[in-house]
Amino acid sequence: MKNIGISIYPAKSTFEKDKEYLTLASKYGFTRVFMSLLEVEGDTTEVVEKFKKAINYANSVGIETVLDINPGLFGQLGVSYSDLSFFKELGASAIRLDLGFTGAEEAHMTQNPERLKIEVNMSSGTKYIDNVMSNQPNRDYLTASHNFYPQLYSGLSQEHFEKTTAQFNQYNLHTAAFVTAKNGELGPWPVQAGLCTLEQHRYLPIHTQLTHYKLMDSIDDLLIGNAYAAEEELKAVAEGYLGAYPQLKIEFTESATDLEKKVILEEIHSYRGDRSEYMIRSSMTRVKYKNEDFPAHQTGQIKKGDILICNDQFGQYKGETQIALKEMEDDGTRNIVxxxxxxxxxxxxxxxxxxxFCFVE
Structure with a gap:
């Protein structure tokens, strides 16, 4: 099951602001919140109480907390990896180990009587998860998530992401990754140029980021790394990632007709299995709209990403929807809509x- 989540940073924000954000996220079906407790500065009791208040409110609106911690914090808080009751008393549902132990400790922690989930870091690319699994963890309480990267150019490459994700998917573990909100300014560190897992996502609209993850279909949960995402971004993640079909965002040409817009926007399209290297074909629209007229209007040199509808000059193919994957010559049979x-x-x-798949304007 896929879930969506947000991130908040109680040590650097106000409860009122976090409460407002959690309430809004809950409205759109968000069920996870990531909180970073990597370091405790100042009065430990005061910081812990801030987190506890935020976590309790998140729980009250149906949002479970994953608390990001590192081994050094165990010593600072006087917590042992063999006794995780401190985090349960905070109200957390899971603890994420930003830096791992040897594998044996992680496996041991999954046996905790508090039934806290133990989330391990997916991004290193070592044999780390093999070490954890060799120590016989309770898989019901072992999950995994990628890092996010505040520093420009430091995010994961596509190749490394695919390699490391595959290492975890082979064990059928529940996984997560991060996207970044355009206007989010709050994160765990002073330096922040977005909080994404994949470097190529850093300056992309959130809809494009989430659609990429949905199409890859290798990650379960998607979290917004920075706070605070705008309401339209929360809505986009909810509809785009949890929706039944991937959404491809398009812009119509000025000459596109009402009928052509109807064909594009109101149908669920299906990519034919007998694939062409030149185009994605959605053929059922030519069956459904076979009695309609599609006069030739805007034809021309076709390039990758163009949305096409076969026009009246194209015989039995009239009304078929296509997406160009390569440049194609203009033979007058395809309207660029x-x-x-x-x-x-x-x-x-x-x-x-x-x-x-479907199209959205």
Whole structure:
């Protein structure tokens, strides 16, 4: 089951602001919140109480807390990895180990009587998870998540992300990764140029980020790393990531007709399994709209990302919907009715044949 989450930073914000954000996120179906307790500065009791208050409120609106900690914090708080009751008393549902132990400790922690989930770090690319699994953890209480990266150019490459994610997926563990909100300014550290897992996502709209994850289908939960995301971003994540089908955002040409817009926006499209290297074909629209007219209007040189509808000049293919994957010559048979948003054209490389998808304007 896929879930969506947000992040808050009680040590650097006010309870009122966090409460407002948690309430809004709950409205859109968010069920996880990430909180960073990597270091406690100042009065430990005061900081712990701030977290406890935020966690209790999150619980009251149906949002479970994953608390990010590191081994050094265990000593600072006087907590032993063999007794995690402190975190249960805080109200947390899971603790995330920002830095791991040897594998044996993590496995031992999954046996905790408080039934806290133990979330391990996915991003290192070592044999770490193999060490954990060799120590026979309770898999019901072992989950995993990638890091986020505040520093520009420091996020994961696509290749490394795929490699490390596969290491965890082979054990069928529940996984998570982070996207970044455009206007979010709050994170755990002073330096912050967005809080994403994948470097290529850093300055992309949140809809493009989430659609990339949905198409890859290798991560379970998606969390917004920085606070505070705008309401429209929360809505986009809820609808785009939890929705039934991947959404491709498009812009129509000025000449696109009402009928063509209806064909594009009101249908669930299906990528034909007998794939072409030149286009994604959604053929059922030519069946449903076979009695409609599609006069030729805007044809021309076709490039990757163009949205096409076969026109009346194309015989039995009239009404078929296509997305260009390569440049194609203009033979007058295809109306160019729109285009995938430029920053999202790369998503076409992740749409698999036989997949269903939809367009949004």
């Amino acid at each position: 729109g285009r995938i948003k430029e920053e999202a054209v790369f998503l076409l490389d992740y749409l698999p044949p036989s997949a269903n």
